[in-house]
Amino acid sequence: MEKALYNFLFIGRGLAITLQLLAGGFLIGVTIGTALAALRYNKICSPIIKGFVSLVRGTPLLLQLSLIYFSVPTLFGVKLSVLAAGVIAFGINSSAYVSEILRSGIESLPKGQFEAARTLGIPKYYMWKDIILPQAIANVLPALVNELIDLLKETALIATIGGMDVMRRSQVIAAEQFEYFIPLCMAGVYYYVLVLFIESIIRRIEKKKSYA
Amino acid sequence: MLKIRGACKSFNGVKILDDVSFDAAKGGVLGLAGPSGSGKSTLLRCVQKLETLDEGTIEYDGKTGFMFQDFQLFPHMTIMRNLLYAPSLKDKKKNHEKRARKILKDLGIEAKAEEYPNSLSGGQKQRAALARTLMIDPDLLLCDEPTSGLDVATIEDVILLLKSVNKTGVAMVIASHDLDFLTKISDRIILLKEGRINADVDLLKCNVIHFSNNDPIEYLKQYY
Ligand SMILES: Nc1ncnc2c1ncn2[C@@H]1O[C@H](COP(=O)(O)OP(=O)(O)O)[C@@H](O)[C@H]1O
Ligand SMILES: [Mg+2]
Numbered sequence: 186m187e188k189a190l191y192n193f194l195f196i197g198r199g200l201a202i203t204l205q206l207l208a209g210g211f212l213i214g215v216t217i218g219t220a221l222a223a224l225r226y227n228k229i230c231s232p233i234i235k236g237f238v239s240l241v242r243g244t245p246l247l248l249q250l251s252l253i254y255f256s257v258p259t260l261f262g263v264k265l266s267v268l269a270a271g272v273i274a275f276g277i278n279s280s281a282y283v284s285e286i287l288r289s290g291i292e293s294l295p296k297g298q299f300e301a302a303r304t305l306g307i308p309k310y311y312m313w314k315d316i317i318l319p320q321a322i323a324n325v326l327p328a329l330v331n332e333l334i335d336l337l338k339e340t341a342l343i344a345t346i347g348g349m350d351v352m353r354r355s356q357v358i359a360a361e362q363f364e365y366f367i368p369l370c371m372a373g374v375y376y377y378v379l380v381l382f383i384e385s386i387i388r389r390i391e392k393k394k395s396y397a
Numbered sequence: 398m399l400k401i402r403g404a405c406k407s408f409n410g411v412k413i414l415d416d417v418s419f420d421a422a423k424g425g426v427l428g429l430a431g432p433s434g435s436g437k438s439t440l441l442r443c444v445q446k447l448e449t450l451d452e453g454t455i456e457y458d459g460k461t462g463f464m465f466q467d468f469q470l471f472p473h474m475t476i477m478r479n480l481l482y483a484p485s486l487k488d489k490k491k492n493h494e495k496r497a498r499k500i501l502k503d504l505g506i507e508a509k510a511e512e513y514p515n516s517l518s519g520g521q522k523q524r525a526a527l528a529r530t531l532m533i534d535p536d537l538l539l540c541d542e543p544t545s546g547l548d549v550a551t552i553e554d555v556i557l558l559l560k561s562v563n564k565t566g567v568a569m570v571i572a573s574h575d576l577d578f579l580t581k582i583s584d585r586i587i588l589l590k591e592g593r594i595n596a597d598v599d600l601l602k603c604n605v606i607h608f609s610n611n612d613p614i615e616y617l618k619q620y621y
Contacts, residue, residue, distance in 0.1 A: 303447065307483050
């Protein structure tokens with residue numbers, strides 16, 4: 186019993202890495218993804234962004250993560266920590282998906298919202314920031330939450346480059362004690378509770394939405 | 398003064414505006430009549446530069462305001478914020494709220510200032526959209542189908558409202574398929590048909606000359 190508790194707490198210490206990856210990755214993903222979604226409406230940027238999104242979606246995340254962790258030091262001479270490489274890789278990957286999600290939210294808005302902003306002389310930057318994107322984000326909130334939940338589960342890939350996250354710690358316990366079932370279930374509990382927590386917060390936000 | 402010369406516009410190879418030319422007097426109310434699909438909205442949108450002409454020119458030396466048929470209020474902002482948003486970007490220091498309250502009061506919807514557009518009736522949304530446009534001080538107001546979806550009593554209110562706005566020196570071009578409404582509010586009506594000017598009547602001057610039975614509606618209907 187004491188050993189089980191020790192194992193559970195040992196795995197739980199991986200939350201620090203898991204949550205940092207999730208928060209950092211999602212922050213970057215939403216920030217860059219939002220910019221990409223808006224810049225898709227710029228004639229010059231549009232083909233570049235399309236290519237980027239297609240590339241990111243067309244290759245495995247594991248490959249992207251490895252590429253950043255192992256190749257950036259040799260290509261650019263900067264040594265990345267496991268955490269930094271993870272945040273960058275998950276952030277970039279997520280930005281492609283977020284930009285696609287937001288684009289569908291933008292496209293569901295009436296063209297007249299853009300036109301109304303124009304007729305009122307609202308500069309483009311402000312039109313995107315205060316008129317278009319807030320509505321687009323509200324439209325696709327459930328899809329964005331799904332992306333957050335997907336990202337949470339994908340952070341487990343950090344184990345492949347040695348990050349001591351929840352997943353990796355459960356594997357360590359399993360390997361040490363020749364017992365896989367319980368430690369892996371414990372890791373599962375951590376992920377699942379986090380997912381339930383994210384879902385409950387979103388339900389609360391959705392209820393608060395004051396218009397529509 | 399609005400000056401349109403040889404305006405042409407096609408969509409997908411179909412000519413929607415076909416050599417439209419006219420001048421509109423300063424301060425006047427010009428009605429754009431015509432059946433659905435005759436190019437009224439397209440012409441208004443070209444004046445506002447929401448569309449570009451294929452040929453011809455539109456000159457206007459002032460600031461235009463545009464009222465959309467479906468209002469296009471910003472649904473995630475209160476009415477007050479709908480009014481204040483654009484002016485406060487232009488002039489951050491000035492307090493625009495006092496003027497916004499006055500406009501809302503003049504239009505009879507001051508009680509709705511803190512509500513969201515979706516809780517307003519059609520007529521109230523119309524007023525809110527008008528108020529938002531007035532906040533940017535246009536001297537030419539372009540209105541696309543301002544009576545669509547409104548009941549008869551509300552339409553009478555819209556007439557009074559637009560007339561009172563016109564009295565403050567704001568010229569108007571109003572596109573509507575409702576001849577009855579247009580003759581009540583306009584001092585001149587241009588009737589479009591298949592993108593061409595099919596009739597052009599000055600309701601202030603030419604009554605006797607133009608209209609059999611003195612009825613502009615009957616007269617214009619011949620050109621529909
Ligand atoms: N952006 C557009 N793309 C394609 N066709 C258009 C577009 N805007 C208007 N049209 C067409 O132009 C014609 C005239 O439209 P419109 O100017 O809205 O007429 P009205 O306002 O008099 O009813 C319609 O048949 C419409 O389908
Ligand atoms: Mg129309």
